[in-house]
Amino acid sequence: MAEDITSRFFNVISLFNGTIPFIALQMQALRVGDHNTIVFTKVIDVLKRGLEEGPPPPPTDRAYWEHKGSAATVQLADELLKIAKEFDATLQLSYNKHYIGIFQNGQPLNFCRFAPKKNTMNLAIRLERSDEIDSQIEQAGIEKLSHAQDGAYRLSLQKHDVAKHRDYLKALMKAAYDTFIA
Structure with missing residues (x-):
């Protein structure tokens, strides 16, 4: 077969x-x-080791991330989750030591990850790198950071970026979600 x-x-x-x-x-x-x-x-032949190697990261809570980042940047994770819930209402945030991930029915589904900082939110979206996506991110004026070890796009977002680029961020997250669950 x-x-x-x-x-x-x-x-x-x-x-x-x-x-x-x-x-x-x-x-x-x-x-x-x-x-x-x-x-x-x-x-x-070789798999890249990403953030999820070894045992799962120790769980934390929202207060941990509000202290490490800020209440405002953790709120950005909430806003991005609301956007993701438009295509899958079962998604939930999972607070870990190294990032805020996404759970679906109690299981990790980290097609994107959030890392709140003091003034910005780093969003990692697991999509294969392409010139087209690179160009779209640049044209949108979103700050792109270096790619993560697992190949994810890493974007630095401020509050106005989430509102201004809502539809584009939703399209990126949906593409990553579709690829992740396929």
Whole structure:
């Protein structure tokens, strides 16, 4: 039985996140003239270790993040969650030591992560880097930080950015969500 390697497969593999070595090969049978041949293509060899390696980060609470960042920047996480709830009403915030993540039905679903600072909110959106998205972010005037180890786009947002770019941020989060759950 043949199966395509989908993003769901990558999500399952990411649960192991480098603790178990994985190599995934895609096999393709071809007929060349009178001969049959098989072509193997390496799809996965090395997985990048991201923020979710090892045991889950220690849980914290909203007060921890309001002290580490500010009440105003934690409120930005609430506003971004409200936007995400427009395409999945079951999403909830999960307060961890290193970031505020997203839970769905009690399980992590970190297609995006939030890191409140004193005056800004760093938003990491797990989307494959593309020139098109880079260009759109630049044209929107949103401050883009370096990519995270797991390849996520990292954006630095101020309060006015969330209101001003609401529809675009929603589109980015929805694309990441769709890719993450596919």
